[in-house]
Amino acid sequence: MKKMNKIFLYASMLILTSGIAAVPTVAKADINYGLTSVGTAIVTTKDSAQLYNDSGQPLGRYLPAGSEWKTSLENTLDSGSYYGVGADEFLKSSDVDFESLDGQATYSEGQTSAANYDGIEVTSAAGAPLYDESGNPLGRSLPEGSDWKVDLQDNNAKGTFYRVATNEYVSAVDVRPYQNSPVYSESKVVTTPSGNPTRLYDEHGQLITDRALAANTSWYTDQFTDIGGIGFYRVATNEYVIASEVD
Structure with missing residues (x-):
């Protein structure tokens, strides 16, 4: 019953x-930053690409290089950004090229619009270090609990970053993106x-x-x-x- x-x-x-x-x-050690709709899109694997579950754990299976897969879901974790291609199966954004079928911009690894988010909140107790566009530390940090507008998301080999000012980025490890x-x-x-x-x-x-x-x-x-x-x-x-x- x-x-x-x-x-x-x-x-x-x-x-x-x-x-x-x-x-x-x-507290303040978030591992999942939210599931976000990316509309109707296709991702194409650059090389043989590892599959992950929704927590970013490798599944031990791979998709062949150059293969295309439909996606509509982005999953942002502290280890980077992922695109859903099956039931609890995700590809890392740095392993694919992304093409929107909804008339939005096409992009591969690198900077993309952060329009899915209204801003980020710093969740790291030590604050969020600032980085330049190459991922090099700038020697300054944003305080814990502070909120910041973002306009770009950068998926690269070092992880996922959000731009909070001209050539100033924070790592997804230290923040939580949010939407109003x-x-x-x-x-x-x-x-x-x-x-x-x-x-x-x-x-x-x-x-x-x-x-x-x-x-x-x-x-x-x-x-x-x-x-x-x-x-x-x-x-x-x-x-x-x-x-x-x-x-």
Whole structure:
């Protein structure tokens, strides 16, 4: 029998314990910076390209050099930017050339528009060191907790960087990009599918790693929001599920 929950927080989030070790949340040590829609696009592998899961872990499988794959999703981690090409299968942006089919600019490794984001928040307790466009440190840092507008995202061999001023960049390791997402009132019940637990995300689309929703359970939602072009339902205070992953 499905359990119906119509209040937030109380008994709402289940810790993963059955065969899966719970991963503790560490403040200011974010590993997932959010899933972002990139519309309809194609990525072409430069060489034989490793596949990764949504946490940036290698899957031990490769796609052949010069092969083309449809993508609509970008996943930004501390290890760089990735494009989804299958169910929990991602290619690193530095391993591919990207071509939008929605009339946007075509680009390969290097600078791209950061239009998906409204800004970045510095999450590193030590602050965010500034780098030049070649990834060389400038000897200055932005303070923890400060917010900055960005206009460019730079994916290169050293990782993912965001431009905050002329020839001044911060590393994705030290910040969290965010979007001022539209919010719509909602009043309905959503149900998780059978099989694996349904993952939870925060208000920035950032993966919550220490809990999830059990399969075949129902949850009340009061809010729908668009984060990076992806729809989310709120099921608890600052805890969301991807709309397409629930019924």
